[in-house]
Amino acid sequence: MEHEETTPSVAYELRRRILDFWWSAAGQEVTLRMRESTLSRGAIAAVDAAQSMLHVRQLETPIGTYPCATVRATDVLAVEFERPWLLECPLPPPPPPDSGGHTAWVRAAAAAVCPPAASEAPADEARSSAVAPAVACRLLACRGACHEQWDGRRRETHKYWKQRYHLFKSFDKGVLLDREGWFSVTPQAIARHIARRCQSDVIIDAFTGAGGNAIQFARTCSHVIAIDIDASRLRLARHNAAVYGVADRIEFIHGDFLALAPRLAADVVFLSPPWGGPDYASAPVFDLDTMMGGLDGAEILRASLRVAPNVGYFLPKNVDVGRVEELAAELCDGALELEECVGVNSQVKALMAYYGFTEDEEEW
Ligand SMILES: C[S@@+](CC[C@H](N)C(=O)[O-])C[C@H]1O[C@@H](n2cnc3c(N)ncnc32)[C@H](O)[C@@H]1O
Known part of the structure; x- marks a missing residue:
């Protein structure tokens, strides 16, 4: 040769x-x-x-x-x-012909595959920056997130591992979760339904987690702003969005939603705050004001309704419905729709409260 x-x-x-x-x-x-x-x-x-x-x-x-x-x-x-799989990876563009040879290219490629720093920039910077390119090479993205990743097959999360294809249909294409992500991600079918219901121009996913909802919002909304207080989990969300080919449609912002809220505006805010760990279900009634993982669930709703006229609130199935309705009466003239979210085995997994959302109600 x-x-x-x-x-x-x-x-x-x-x-x-x-x-x-x-x-x-x-x-x-x-x-x-x-x-x-x-x-x-x-x-x-x-x-x-x-x-x-x-x-x-x-x-x-x-x-x-x-x-x-x-x-x-x-x-x-x-x-x-052990089994074949599809090669799927968005790729960086080739270097220009006069880019100065191999060394220059290697540097260019490294820059292209590293997760862009915009995710960890303050909100203003992140908003004014270009949306992150759809290039998140798992190999290098792993480096930043490696210690947070959690092998779902471990005993603690094995129950969720068995449901991995319910959580993410494309799990085998390289979805990554940390420990909390395993416990808290919204199953894909439910996230897909919520995304259809929340279809809008600009949506804010205020508690993005590992991206279960944000990925689906990217399919129904023109622009998704995905916020999380945990930078490493946000990196996993970006990675998972890249696996689903939608990372370029999501703006990832690292920060505390309540602190950022006064500077935000959107058509819809989606709320999926932590429910204080898997023990939430053992309480006879989930108190929205005090049990939201150290946050005030009512205050989150108040702040959100100042950001957008419509707020979707993903709540535990045992939430105090009386309190949910009381907040609707107090904050949006009682405009409230409640929906049971049914998971695997036809069991109710959660409750969705749609505050506002009056215009297209008949479609649903
Ligand atoms: C239940 S998880 C969200 C799961 C997500 N819906 C999914 O499907 O992957 C809640 C997330 O809220 C984040 N969080 C907690 N407090 C926050 C705050 N004040 N601002 C923004 N994010 C926060 C946590 O880091 C966690 O990732």
Whole structure:
């Protein structure tokens, strides 16, 4: 075969393909054939940019199982994937022909695949910046979020792991969750329904979490502003939005919604604040004012109705409905619609309270 010189554009293409491959491979279950003739099973978490180290979750080795392990690539003879999967990754544009050769390109690519800093900028900066490009290479995005990611197969979250395709239909394409994300993400079918109901121009997802709702809003609303107080969870949301191909339609803002609210305006605000952990369900009645994970649930609603005329509030199924109605009477002339959100096994999972939302009511 004739020797071909590795031009910057060929190097670009090769690097693009390998990043694409590892981005897509993350989360896949694999068997590693090791040099010492042993087999180890686990799930790929990430690979360093030089591909010298594999980070593997739940690595089962002959001497035990490691929840998170780093394996030297030189110790691995082969990586066998347990099932085929689709390669899906938005890609950075090729470098211009006169970009100064390989080194310049590598830098450009690194800049392109790193999660943009806008997510952690103060609200004003984030709003004025360009919307984050739809380039979030999982391989490198993993670096920032690695310690927060949670393997859903662990005992604590195994119940949710079994429902992973209800939570995210495209789970296998590389969705990442942290521990709280496993407990709190809105299942995709419910999020999809809420998104249809909240269809509007500008929507604010005030408590974005790992992105279950924001991703669906990106399909029904022209512009989504996704806020979360936890920067690492917001990175997971951005990553998951990229998995669903909608990251470029969402503006991610790191901050406290209540602090940001006076500077925001939208058509709809969606509220899905923390319910204080999985124990919320054991209370006979959920008190909206005091049990919202340390926040005042009524104050959140008041602040939201100053931002938008319509507020969707995702509430626990055992919420005090009398109080929900009382707030509607106090804050929006009683304009309230309640809806049960039904999850797997036809069980009621939550209650949606739509405050305002008067115009298109008959459509629903
Ligand atoms: C129940 S989770 C949201 C789940 C989300 N709807 C989903 O489907 O992935 C609540 C989120 O609210 C965030 N949060 C808590 N207090 C906040 C605040 N004051 N401002 C913004 N986000 C906050 C938490 O970090 C958490 O990610």
